[in-house]
Amino acid sequence: DAKTTQPDSMESTEGETVHLPCSHATISGNEYIYWYRQVPLQGPEYVTHGLQQNTTNSMAFLAIASDRKSSTLILTHVSLRDAAVYHCILRGGTGSKLSFGKGAKLTVSP
Amino acid sequence: GGIITQTPKFLIGQEGQKLTLKCQQNFNHDTMYWYRQDSGKGLRLIYYSITENDLQKGDLSEGYDASREKKSSFSLTVTSAQKNEMAVFLCASSDWGTSAETLYFGSGTRLTVL
Numbered sequence: 001d002a003k004t005t006q007p008d009s010m011e012s013t014e015g016e017t018v019h020l021p022c023s024h025a026t027i028s029g030n031e032y033i034y035w036y037r038q039v040p041l042q043g044p045e046y047v048t049h050g051l052q053q054n055t056t057n058s059m060a061f062l063a064i065a066s067d068r069k070s071s072t073l074i075l076t077h078v079s080l081r082d083a084a085v086y087h088c089i090l091r092g093g094t095g096s097k098l099s100f101g102k103g104a105k106l107t108v109s110p
Numbered sequence: 111g112g113i114i115t116q117t118p119k120f121l122i123g124q125e126g127q128k129l130t131l132k133c134q135q136n137f138n139h140d141t142m143y144w145y146r147q148d149s150g151k152g153l154r155l156i157y158y159s160i161t162e163n164d165l166q167k168g169d170l171s172e173g174y175d176a177s178r179e180k181k182s183s184f185s186l187t188v189t190s191a192q193k194n195e196m197a198v199f200l201c202a203s204s205d206w207g208t209s210a211e212t213l214y215f216g217s218g219t220r221l222t223v224l
Contacts, residue, residue, distance in 0.1 A: 036213075043114075043200045043215025044153070087152075091211065098213060100145070100153035 003027070004088045006104040012078050013109050020073040020104055022088030032091045033064060033071050034098065037084040044087060044100065047073065075106075083108040112137035114216035116201050121221045125193040131186045131219045133201030142184035143202040143213065146170055153200060159184055188221070195223040 005023040012018045024033065032051050036044035048055055048062045050071070055062045061074040075082055087103040115134045123129045135142065141160045145153040145168075155168030157176035165176050175187040184201060198220050202213040 042217050043202065044213070045215070046212045049212070099155070102150070102152045 003090050003099070004101060006086070006088050006101070008102070009105040009107065011107045011109065014079055015077055018075045018078050018082075018106065020075070020086050020088075020106065021070065022072070023070050024088070024090055025069045027068050027090060028092065030092060033062070033068075034087075034089050034091055035060065035062065035073050036087045036089070036100070038087065038103065039084045047086070049091075078106075078108050080108050080110065082106065112139075112214065114201055114203060114214055116199075116216035116219050118219060119217070121219055123188070123191040123221065123223050125191060125223060127191045127223075129188040129191055129221070131188075131199050131201075131221075133184045133186070133216060134182055135184075135201075135203040135214070136182065137203055137205075137214060138181070139203035139205055139214075140181070141204045142178065143204075144168075144174075144176060144184065144186045145200045145202065147198045147200060147218075149196070156186065156199075191221075191223040193223055195221065197221055 032049050034049040035047040037047050038044040047059050050062045050064050063072045085103040085105050087100050091098050117132045143158040144156040147153050154170045156170045156174050158166050159178040162181045177185045198218040200215050200218045202215045204211050204213045
């Protein structure tokens, strides 16, 4: 059963900032929020993760709502290389398994 | 850095055939995973292994066997290929038990059954 809800697809243009939403209304206190992305003919690639605080790295900024029921992956100055399927997934306690849904397909136009 | 190597990249089989997929990792990770991805769908966990000689069933283990004889390798066997089956099998590895556990994936084995 999917524990996260994402739009099926989103569109953007090169140079824009993109906000990818994810809803996880039934998240448990010990569950981390992970984001992966996947391009055709490749396996998923780790983007970022967080528990409660917003996080940032070279790939993206992850904004987590104060009640943790939703999160947003923010990609700044997107390029054509950012076009991918983005998966928002939850991971429970240490050592638990990751379950992937269909994800959200991001299309980037020149 | 490390890499996950899956072989073969493409696999064509016949109905009823037993097919084996191989995965190697040089991250020195404890845990390895096999996922199946069907076109336009999410990933479903078939088997995982948290250490050498350990095997744990995932959500989709029926019809598959797995083997983890070495820390660096994890193989998956389709026990009887189904006619017209098409899917991508993805292998991954991670450090089990770390709070920031991240999965690293291979590029997949694409299976077609004639």
